[in-house]
Amino acid sequence: MDSKIKDVARAAGVSPTSVSRVLNNSPHVSEKLEKKVRQAIEQLNYTPSMIAKNLKRNKTNLIGVIIADVTSGYQASVLSGIEEECASNGYHLLVSNIKENTRKVLDYLYVFQEMRVDGIVLMHGKMTEEIRNFIKRTNIPIVAHADVGFDLPAVIIDNFQAAYDAVEYLIRRGHRRIAMLAGDMRDISEGQRRYDGYAAACERYGLTADESLVRCGDYKLDTGYRLAEELLADRGGAFTALFAASDDMAVGAINCFHDRGLRVPDDISVIGIDGGPLSDIVRPRLTAIHQPVDRITRAITDLLFERIGQGKDSRQDDQSGSILYIPHRLVEKESCKDC
Amino acid sequence: MDSKIKDVARAAGVSPTSVSRVLNNSPHVSEKLEKKVRQAIEQLNYTPSMIAKNLKRNKTNLIGVIIADVTSGYQASVLSGIEEECASNGYHLLVSNIKENTRKVLDYLYVFQEMRVDGIVLMHGKMTEEIRNFIKRTNIPIVAHADVGFDLPAVIIDNFQAAYDAVEYLIRRGHRRIAMLAGDMRDISEGQRRYDGYAAACERYGLTADESLVRCGDYKLDTGYRLAEELLADRGGAFTALFAASDDMAVGAINCFHDRGLRVPDDISVIGIDGGPLSDIVRPRLTAIHQPVDRITRAITDLLFERIGQGKDSRQDDQSGSILYIPHRLVEKESCKDC
DNA sequence: GACCGAATTGGTATCGATACCAACTGTTGC
DNA sequence: GCAACAGTTGGTATCGATACCAATTCGGTC
Incomplete structure (x- = not known):
């Protein structure tokens, strides 16, 4: 927490650049240098600051999630699936629970934008004109798991x-x-x-x-x-x-x-x-x-990561994109009976 | 997104410092200047970067939450409560769902540390020696909602x-x-x-x-x-x-x-x-x-914010602190009967 | 009219990483 | 012995904000 990359560099008797290289497993690092650096890191109990890293890279590995209501079992299971997919790709979740309160959506979208999240998953369908405008203007990739009623990449059943x-x-x-x-x-x-x-x-x-x-x-x-x-x-x-x-x-x-x-x-x-x-x-x-929660969460994250990947080279500022319909199926259990 | 504080400053014909002042509602800003700046912000569709801000302030307004299983109704409702308390205090949640898998805890704790979250809520009781060591060493305030079996600030029932x-x-x-x-x-x-x-x-x-x-x-x-x-x-x-x-x-x-x-x-x-x-x-x-979810979430966040507040001046690196027992009560419904 | 203090504004170092370029080392081939 | 080159290492500008100090303006007072 307290020690920075410079402290490590000094303690190991090398340059900050070299420490950075060790941290990122860059090639062209001798074993001797690596050992010195790792030792210094250990000694100082150093943890790199993602804040600084993010600033430099202009990427946060954060995904903002707007969820209508976490206490809904279905939504919680989708959230859980998204979290798992993201975590295994090195992304982490900034979660906003709006409790079905549409007015909170815009606030959180702004927060996400300020936080420079790399992508957004929107799990709430109700829209206002302002939300629509925000979505159209921003260039953060957004994927919805909701029928929002306009052209925004979405993964939903029909x-x-x-x-x-x-x-x-x-x-x-x-x-x-x-x-x-x-x-x-x-x-x-x-x-x-x-x-x-x-x-x-x-x-x-x-x-x-x-x-x-x-x-x-x-x-x-x-x-x-x-x-x-x-x-x-x-x-x-x-x-x-x-x-x-x-x-x-x-x-x-x-x-x-x-x-x-x-x-x-x-x-x-x-x-x-x-x-x-x-x-x-x-x-x-x-x-x-x-x-089908698994297929849905998978499709959401695939689509999101794909769009995040694109963002780098091909600039596609608008949020248009087709809706991906995941096939649903009727599962008969016990609550229906012939009349 | 694309425009930075300098761009706004140039567009408004003022210094970056002044723009910063407007953004943070500092005193000593003339109405004329404020108007110019706000106009430029509007024009450029400028959103301040929290990354840069966080780096400078050394504070992220993020709370890391480790939750055992979001699909548990009880835990989801606690999460929801914490989120609400945090949001109304300007904090946001980095959520990690470990699905009852203790081995993930340590990984996420490191992520939280790298992300420089301001505080952590731990909703999982199972411990390993490594987790314990991490908790003892870190100086990020942690509050548990679980009976972890050692001296860590916690809010639980008896x-x-x-x-x-x-x-x-x-x-x-x-x-x-x-x-x-x-x-x-x-x-x-x-x-x-x-x-x-x-x-x-x-x-x-x-x-x-x-x-x-x-x-x-x-x-x-x-x-x-x-x-x-x-x-x-x-x-x-x-x-x-x-x-x-x-x-x-x-x-x-x-x-x-x-x-x-x-x-x-x-x-x-x-x-x-x-x-x-x-x-x-x-x-x-x-x-x-x-x-009592309300009292528990309230107590957790109160305790956390209190400790976050302290961190600034009085350095209290250890995570010791008493356990706060919230009174439980037995609510009779319909699933029990005299034998 | 000169001076003082408060209000307002600007310049620039800094937060902690990485990226880029330059410098150095050692090996090989001629 | 020297050039060429790959493999290592270091120096420093930079990301986008804020903080601190300095400069300027503006009333009002004596």
């Missing part, structure tokens, strides 16, 4: 199709009155897409659209519980199945039904999206559209 | 007493044959303390010690499931209650029992430790020793 598949599955099992717990639909993104998929499937199979069977909120468990309560109160008995836009909301709903004496799946079938750890924890186990 | 209370509660409800799912006991820490509390309560109330009712693992849900299976296979019927050293293990066990047709709490009572979000998610809701 949210429309995922919702469609979920609802179609319920319909095939004989359900005709299907409620939905949606995300926030005030933005053209995840929430909207998943709702659209729901609506499309309903229409395709000739189910009468009934807006009062759809409730919007965020993706949290408590919200799922609350909205399910509302549904029961307002429209109790009017639906035999429920499609929730996240595991957490689905489980919230299951718990609500359980607490009201309704049995899942006997009285009501429930299907979710994510298929994260929680889907195996609850009883009955949650049937859900499964987002 | 693990011995917590376990004792849990077991005593079961005994008071008439249980005499109580199994335990313990953490890892190869180290003198959390795992050991919680086991000791269990053993002490058993002894105090004259229960015959039966080592074969105790199984050790880590704190994960899957482990809880597996160990519960083992217990049932080896000692099925020999116990009416189970004390698990974490929420996750408790829920794993509950699920195992559920899958085997055993009812909780009717056939077996289960009590856990943590009282995190999961304890409200499972059905039956988990009765557990509750670790």
Whole structure:
């Protein structure tokens, strides 16, 4: 902490340059010199300063992550995967948990920019005009794991199709009155897409659209519980199945039904999206559209590192880039049943 | 990104020093100058480099966090709390998820030291001699949220007493044959303390010690499931209650029992430790020793910032300091019943 | 009108590394 | 013995901010 490269150089009787060479395993270093230097490092308990190094190299090996809610099991598992990929490539994570609070996003983006992170992973779909502008202006590579509604490199499942598949599955099992717990639909993104998929499937199979069977909120468990309560109160008995836009909301709903004496799946079938750890924890186990976490985290980091690599030579300041759709699949567990 | 403070200075027709003053809201800056500078900043889309700033100030406003497993609901909620406290004090988090892998701890500690983080939160109790040495030598303030078994500032509940209370509660409800799912006991820490509390309560109330009712693992849900299976296979019927050293293990066990047709709490009572979000998610809701997350995160950050503040003037290189015990409480929910 | 102190502004060394260029050493071939 | 060259080593400018000291301006006072 206290000793600098110069101190080591002095103690070893060599130049700072040589110490630097030893630290970075450069070629053209004699064994004798290396030994002297390593000894001095040991003696002084020297640790190189990444701050200085970063300043000189103009690279930090930091990845900024904006996560909507770490206490969501699905998101935590994605975070964990990203961390692992990054660590094995020498990158470390600056994590910002916004607790679903969109207004914090911009602040953290600025922090990341000031910190000169090498890349950003954005795990939150709601946008504001300011956020969009920031993203378009910055030249830090960003990869989203969210349906942001504009042209930004992203790794996601096809949210429309995922919702469609979920609802179609319920319909095939004989359900005709299907409620939905949606995300926030005030933005053209995840929430909207998943709702659209729901609506499309309903229409395709000739189910009468009934807006009062759809409730919007965020993706949290408590919200799922609350909205399910509302549904029961307002429209109790009017639906035999429920499609929730996240595991957490689905489980919230299951718990609500359980607490009201309704049995899942006997009285009501429930299907979710994510298929994260929680889907195996609850009883009955949650049937859900499964987002393959491994493939997703892998794709996110691959894409990010690729873009970080490019940044050096080919200057591509804009954040345009195609969306990479990772195939989802419906995993049947125990929460759905024929009607 | 591209423009530096000098560019701004040139564009505004002032000195770099003045730009710096504007950026830091120093006194003695005329409105006219400030306006010119802000305009130039806007025009050049300038963002100050924290790297350079940090180098000069010798302070990073970064807190390194070593977390045992982010996918644990309890730990995620602690992380979330710490993040919030830190953010509101201008600090940001460098997060390392070790996935319960003790060997990664040392690597990350070195990374933190190289990054010159201002403080470290250690949320993992297992130690090695090397880790201990590192902690003793470094002068980065460290606060643990774990029972590490030696004199390091820590914020924890009294693990011995917590376990004792849990077991005593079961005994008071008439249980005499109580199994335990313990953490890892190869180290003198959390795992050991919680086991000791269990053993002490058993002894105090004259229960015959039966080592074969105790199984050790880590704190994960899957482990809880597996160990519960083992217990049932080896000692099925020999116990009416189970004390698990974490929420996750408790829920794993509950699920195992559920899958085997055993009812909780009717056939077996289960009590856990943590009282995190999961304890409200499972059905039956988990009765557990509750670790007050808010108070804990608050205490951790307070302690850390206090030590960071001190570092400047009074040099206190050693990491000794007392352990702060946060009072726990037993929260009765639905997973326990009279025997 | 000269002087004083406070407010405002600028110049430059510095934080701790690395990169680039220059210098030195020793070996080989003629 | 000398040139050529590869293998080592050292000196110093530099990354982009801030801190310290010096210079300047501006009122107001005597």
